[in-house]
Structures are given as structure tokens and as C-alpha cells.
Amino acid sequence: MTLVDTVRRFNRSYTQRIGALEESFLGTGRPLGASRLLFEVGPDGAAVRDLRERLDLDSGYLTRLLSRLADDGLVEVRPDPADGRRRLVTLTPDGQAAYRELNERSDSKARGLLEPLTERQRARLDEALGTADLLIRAATVHLRVVDPVTDAARTALGEYYAELDRRFPSGFVPEPRDDGAAALRAPSGAFVVAASDGAPVACGGVRRLDDSTGEIKRMWVAPDWRGAGLGARLLRRLEDEARRLGYARAVLGTNSVLTEALAMYGRVGYREIGPYLVDSPYDEVFFEKSLI
Amino acid sequence: MTLVDTVRRFNRSYTQRIGALEESFLGTGRPLGASRLLFEVGPDGAAVRDLRERLDLDSGYLTRLLSRLADDGLVEVRPDPADGRRRLVTLTPDGQAAYRELNERSDSKARGLLEPLTERQRARLDEALGTADLLIRAATVHLRVVDPVTDAARTALGEYYAELDRRFPSGFVPEPRDDGAAALRAPSGAFVVAASDGAPVACGGVRRLDDSTGEIKRMWVAPDWRGAGLGARLLRRLEDEARRLGYARAVLGTNSVLTEALAMYGRVGYREIGPYLVDSPYDEVFFEKSLI
DNA sequence: TCATATCTCTGACTTTAGTCAGAGACTTCC
DNA sequence: GGAAGTCTCTGACTAAAGTCAGAGATATGA
Structure with missing residues (x-):
């Protein structure tokens, strides 16, 4: 069957x-x-x-x-x-x-x-339905490219920053000279939001690092959506966008606190490299992947 | 939640x-x-x-x-x-x-x-939906007392005999002098069939052993319905019927090949006893439980 | 064999659900 | 300030879904 x-x-x-x-x-x-x-x-x-x-x-x-x-x-x-x-x-x-x-x-x-049903069976049913629910929702999540100033994008980024602030030992403050909005849109960048039932559940962007290199920035997956493969799907979508924008290589930097992310980058084919041009003090670990 | x-x-x-x-x-x-x-x-x-x-x-x-x-x-x-x-x-x-x-x-x-979904996720979804399906079906199984000569009862018993025949090393032949039909109906006995979507998925009966003792006979659960607690539910229902018929004690005999059944009897409160009056050569292990 | 029950069918309804075209009040953007 | 767009509402429909009361044919059990 x-x-x-x-x-x-x-x-x-x-x-x-x-x-x-x-x-x-x-x-x-x-x-x-x-x-x-x-x-x-x-x-x-x-x-x-x-x-x-x-x-x-x-x-x-x-x-x-x-x-x-x-x-x-x-x-x-x-x-x-x-x-x-x-x-x-x-x-x-x-x-x-x-x-x-x-x-x-x-x-x-x-x-x-x-x-x-007995207690034990109820617990099994509860778990089975929970798993099925997560996976079905994950399968029907809708990824789309949006401008980083739209509501959906702002909401997603807001949650992303809030989470970094919670998880980094020293907290997190978005860089004041943040050129985010402009860099994460055409013609040299893109921003993708994943939504389920209208609410953003993941996001991420690509921006220009140099003519042949796109940098993946601000990747975030909502906590209760982890383990559903959404991160990998989003990342592949961002690579597609990067390719479409003409980049031959994707790079990204992240913080070593974000262990789930580190493992995921490895699974999707990223290789650790030394630091490239950096503007975020929070990036400690760096990866690259060829898009060709 | x-x-x-x-x-x-x-x-x-x-x-x-x-x-x-x-x-x-x-x-x-x-x-x-x-x-x-x-x-x-x-x-x-x-x-x-x-x-x-x-x-x-x-x-x-x-x-x-x-x-x-x-x-x-x-x-x-x-x-x-x-x-x-x-x-x-x-x-x-x-x-x-x-x-x-x-x-x-x-x-x-x-x-x-x-x-x-990835391969791994699909497998998880498959398993989760399968479990949920089984449990939901099990929860909505309908138990009812029927006369042992009705179609539903005959079908269930037929599958029961066929399974015993497969599982017993020496095969199984229903006793020819089988008084089944008469003994498993009122006023001294009862027969219960569990049906899902119209098809019988489990059955079992009670008959008189002596004035205060009812004997549980012909308990069967369809193979793909095991592990859903249906056996225990059926057994409790049979005990209710036995109580209604005025018995103070339930006994049953089974074959040691039927390991799942042995474990289940223990869980539901049965205690192993020595052989009581026996008429089936296949019964090797015996249990009792007080109904008061 | 006669009353009673079962099964399907017909006619005459009602309700629910949905579509389409446009009018009118209000916003937004140039 | 005007054109274009958005949002809700009205009127005029249609199709689908469902209900109810019986009629007519056939089966069943005393």
C-alpha cells in the first residue's frame, strides 16, 4: 500500500x-x-x-x-x-x-x-494526529517571493529578530545601518515568505555579495514548524531564486547557537568555509554551495 | 492541548x-x-x-x-x-x-x-496516518449481541476457525458435537460481534459452565485489528453480558500458541488457574476473573 | 389468503448554495 | 482634484440538495 x-x-x-x-x-x-x-x-x-x-x-x-x-x-x-x-x-x-x-x-x-479508547491509545492517537497535522500543514505551506516591506515579510522578520534576541547570550539588535529592504529585492536580491493559513511560518532572503555570489540572509523557521523539512525547502527555493538572479555560488553566515540550522545546511549540501566579507557581528560560522 | x-x-x-x-x-x-x-x-x-x-x-x-x-x-x-x-x-x-x-x-x-515532502517525511506521514486510521476505526467499532446463527456471527466464527487452523501446529477442526449455537445465546449465554463498516472484525461468546460461572469462548480479533485494544474492549463487554446473565465468575481456556491473547488476559485482570471441566482438546492454559 | 411490511418510484414541494452584473460609497495615487 | 481602484451591497438568477406524502409492486408470516 x-x-x-x-x-x-x-x-x-x-x-x-x-x-x-x-x-x-x-x-x-x-x-x-x-x-x-x-x-x-x-x-x-x-x-x-x-x-x-x-x-x-x-x-x-x-x-x-x-x-x-x-x-x-x-x-x-x-x-x-x-x-x-x-x-x-x-x-x-x-x-x-x-x-x-x-x-x-x-x-x-x-x-x-x-x-x-484507553489512555495509552489516546496518547498514541494524539501523537499520530499531531505528526500528521504538522506534516500535512508543512506539505501545503505556500512559498512566495514578496517585497521585504510587505506586512507578511515584516511580521516574519520581526519574529526572526525576536528569536535571535532570545537565543543569543548577548541578545540581538538589528544593525541600524541595515540596508535589508533594498538589498533583498530585485534586481539583485529576493525575499521569500512561507505562509500557512495566512500566517508567516518561515522566511529568508538572498542578496548580492559580488557578481557571482549571492548571500542567503535572515533564514528563519517558526519554532513549532521545525522538523518538518520546511527549512530545507525554503533554502532550495532561495537557491533557485539566486540562480535566477545569475549567481553561481551561494554563501551564508550564521551563529553557532543555531544548532538545528547548522545541521540542516550540511544536509542540503553546504560546506563550511572561512569568513567572507562580513558585516554582521553575529555571524561566526560560514558555508558555501555551488549553484551550478 | x-x-x-x-x-x-x-x-x-x-x-x-x-x-x-x-x-x-x-x-x-x-x-x-x-x-x-x-x-x-x-x-x-x-x-x-x-x-x-x-x-x-x-x-x-x-x-x-x-x-x-x-x-x-x-x-x-x-x-x-x-x-x-x-x-x-x-x-x-x-x-x-x-x-x-x-x-x-x-x-x-x-x-x-x-x-x-521528502522521503523521510512521507514515511512518517504514512505511519502516522496508518496509526490514526487504526485507532479511529477501533474507536468507532460497534459491539453488539447477536444470535450466533446470524450471518455476521457465522462470518466471524468462520474466520476464527480458519485462523486457529493456520496457527495450531496440528491444525484445527471444530468439534463435531459442537453445541455452540445453542449455548451462546440467551438465557444462559450470549454472543457478541464487533463490526466496522459492516464487516465483522472481532467476536466472542459466553456460555454457562455452572450456575455461578460463565465461560468465555471463541474470542477472536481480526489480524489487522490487533494492537488497537479491541480484544480488551470485547472482553469487558463479554464480562458485562456474563454479569447480566447472573454469573459471578468468568473463566476461559486458550492455547499457548496465542501469545497476544495470553498477555491481554493478564492485563485485563485474569489470573491463571488449573484446568476446569474441559471439552476442547486445544485448551492448554486456563484463566479466571471474579465478576463481582 | 389476507393483513402487514418492504422497496422503489413519482409528483410537488422547500431550502441551501452559489453566480453574475452592476450600483454606490469610499480610498488611493498621480 | 480627478481617475482608477476597492469594498460592500442589491437584484435577478440557477443549480443542487433535500423533504414529504403517497402510489404501486412485491414479499412474508400467521
Whole structure:
């Protein structure tokens, strides 16, 4: 049995049993679409725009769904003070109650399903689902080249810097004369962000070191995404970008504290070299790889 | 994060990504319902009755779906020769082709999804999904008391005997003077079958040994269902039945070849005892447990 | 053999889900 | 300040999915 068979077999048994979890949104007297929407609005509210994107709905259809929920007194729709074209949706107290009820139904259905399992089996299931979840998410992560000043890039870089600050014994302060933005974009550089469910989970960039050499900079993978091969995938993508920009060789420098990264560079074919032109005081270990 | 959370989290990410596998039944120019039906008919055909039950459809609705597929030349519906009220559905050659296409779409979608994973990750995913599949199926196995002459019971017993015959060095022949049927039913006995997706996956019975003692007989778990705690669950159910029938003690005899079973009896609280009244030449090891 | 039950089918619905074209209010960018 | 773009909403649709009440044919068990 191949993996594809396993996946399909699992899919069948899963959707028949647990998949019904989400259908338990039914039986609340509301059509499934309305319940899903209510759930997606959530206790913190959401912008109509985002709902449309997340649920992939037609704008007219969404408007109608929302106005039905509003008629039922479950949500409130009002203009976004920051941008008069947009509208924000929040749950009313009744809506909050309905939201909680959806969650409880879903929970109790899940509990009932797991009830026949022993403690040991539950632990095994927990681990298996956790692993499968991570890998499936990892497989569907979307890598794309973005400008380093976009929101996605800024968020990712922010988390990267914050982590360096936590992990370096002396903390980390981004170089003030940081030419990051300009160097990590065309025509001599690129910046790649990996996103899952809209949130950035990894990033990295290439910039010009000399005419034939691109330098990989600011590679970061979110902590709970490590061990899923995302780093290697991102690195290969950056090498592709570097090749496209005309570089024949990739180099990078890193800090010896970042042990996972060091091991990964080795696996992907990087070879340790002496220090090249350096501008970051944090780089201690250096690698290169031919792109030809 | 509790297991329920893991399940729900997994459910969300899974249905969004892989769940779409089944939706790939769309895009074949046929509505989802019709494709699902075509898939459920399958290459071997099916009875309309069973389709209605498996897909949980209204009879009128199903009739209409089927006649649409028949109009498109994909299926053929004709009376069941064995029962004039029923009708049987089979795929026409065109229907077979459409069926194969559905499968290919689903496969290639699954492959595309897994493509970014490395070999090692795929192996991990394969194992994780396999484990989760087994446990989820095990959790949703349905145990019920049936008469030992019903089809389900006969099938299960048949597989049990066949396995003993394979595993015992000298083979196994059911005792000819087998009073099985009569002894494993009320008022002094019971027979329990565990079924998953309609197929029996485990069985076992209790019969009277003396007024206060019930004997557990013919416990069997299908080979690919072992390690999922099904045996222990079945045994506990049989003890419940024995208690209900008024027994204060359960005993059982087994063969020392069946090592998994021996270990399981110990885990569930059975204690080895000397041979009690024996009528099976295959029983070598004996256990008892108080039911009070 | 007659009442009762089972199985499929038909007709007449309703609800849910979704699409499309454009109007109107507002922002943004030159 | 005006053109171009964004966001939401309305109206007018269509298709899919599902429900309900019976009719008619056949089987089953007393």
C-alpha cells in the first residue's frame, strides 16, 4: 500500500467518522454555511473582507448570509473606522452564546468518539494526529517571493529578530545601518515568505555579495514548524531564486547557537568555509554551495 | 492541548486540505452527489437499498440521482432476481470509465499534495496516518449481541476457525458435537460481534459452565485489528453480558500458541488457574476473573 | 389468503448554495 | 482634484440538495 493509498483510505474512514464533527454544526437550526460563518467570525470579530477570503465566498452571497445572521441578532456589522469601504463583524451576546454552543457540540462529539479508547491509545492517537497535522500543514505551506516591506515579510522578520534576541547570550539588535529592504529585492536580491493559513511560518532572503555570489540572509523557521523539512525547502527555493538572479555560488553566515540550522545546511549540501566579507557581528560560522 | 483539541485542530487543517480530495469529485461536470453515488456503486455494483443506507439518502432523491446517471448511460438499474421489490445497480462500461477517472483525480490530487515532502517525511506521514486510521476505526467499532446463527456471527466464527487452523501446529477442526449455537445465546449465554463498516472484525461468546460461572469462548480479533485494544474492549463487554446473565465468575481456556491473547488476559485482570471441566482438546492454559 | 411490511418510484414541494452584473460609497495615487 | 481602484451591497438568477406524502409492486408470516 503506497502513501497515496494510505491517505485515501484514511480520508474515507476519517470523513465518515470525525468529519461529521464539523457537520455537527448542523442540528443547530441553522444551515451549515451560516454556522461556519458564525464560527469564522469568532469571539474577536473579523472584517468582512477577510471572511470572504477565508471562506472563499462570493461577496453578494456573504452579504446575504451576514444580514441573515444580523436579523437573527447574532452578529453586528458596522463600518471600519479606519476605512469607510470596509465593514467589521462582531458577535452579539447571543452570537457569543451560539458560538460557544457550536464549540461544545463539536467537543462533545469528539469526546464521545474517543471515549472507547484507553489512555495509552489516546496518547498514541494524539501523537499520530499531531505528526500528521504538522506534516500535512508543512506539505501545503505556500512559498512566495514578496517585497521585504510587505506586512507578511515584516511580521516574519520581526519574529526572526525576536528569536535571535532570545537565543543569543548577548541578545540581538538589528544593525541600524541595515540596508535589508533594498538589498533583498530585485534586481539583485529576493525575499521569500512561507505562509500557512495566512500566517508567516518561515522566511529568508538572498542578496548580492559580488557578481557571482549571492548571500542567503535572515533564514528563519517558526519554532513549532521545525522538523518538518520546511527549512530545507525554503533554502532550495532561495537557491533557485539566486540562480535566477545569475549567481553561481551561494554563501551564508550564521551563529553557532543555531544548532538545528547548522545541521540542516550540511544536509542540503553546504560546506563550511572561512569568513567572507562580513558585516554582521553575529555571524561566526560560514558555508558555501555551488549553484551550478 | 488535550486530545480533543488535537482532534479538532487536525480536523480543521485536514478538511481544508485533504478533505478537498473528495471534492475533486467535482470538476467532472457532475454534481458532487452524483459522483459520490457513482463511486459508491463501484465496479462490483450495489443494491439500491444498500446505497440508500450507506449514503443516508432519501429514497425519492436516490431514485432521481440514479435515473439521471442512467440517462447519462453510466449505470444500469434492474430488478434483483432474488427479490422483485429490490433493484440492483451496476456500472456500464462508460460508468466504469467515469469511476476510474474519479479515482485517478483523487489519486493525483493526493500525490500533488504530498509532492513537497521528502522521503523521510512521507514515511512518517504514512505511519502516522496508518496509526490514526487504526485507532479511529477501533474507536468507532460497534459491539453488539447477536444470535450466533446470524450471518455476521457465522462470518466471524468462520474466520476464527480458519485462523486457529493456520496457527495450531496440528491444525484445527471444530468439534463435531459442537453445541455452540445453542449455548451462546440467551438465557444462559450470549454472543457478541464487533463490526466496522459492516464487516465483522472481532467476536466472542459466553456460555454457562455452572450456575455461578460463565465461560468465555471463541474470542477472536481480526489480524489487522490487533494492537488497537479491541480484544480488551470485547472482553469487558463479554464480562458485562456474563454479569447480566447472573454469573459471578468468568473463566476461559486458550492455547499457548496465542501469545497476544495470553498477555491481554493478564492485563485485563485474569489470573491463571488449573484446568476446569474441559471439552476442547486445544485448551492448554486456563484463566479466571471474579465478576463481582 | 389476507393483513402487514418492504422497496422503489413519482409528483410537488422547500431550502441551501452559489453566480453574475452592476450600483454606490469610499480610498488611493498621480 | 480627478481617475482608477476597492469594498460592500442589491437584484435577478440557477443549480443542487433535500423533504414529504403517497402510489404501486412485491414479499412474508400467521
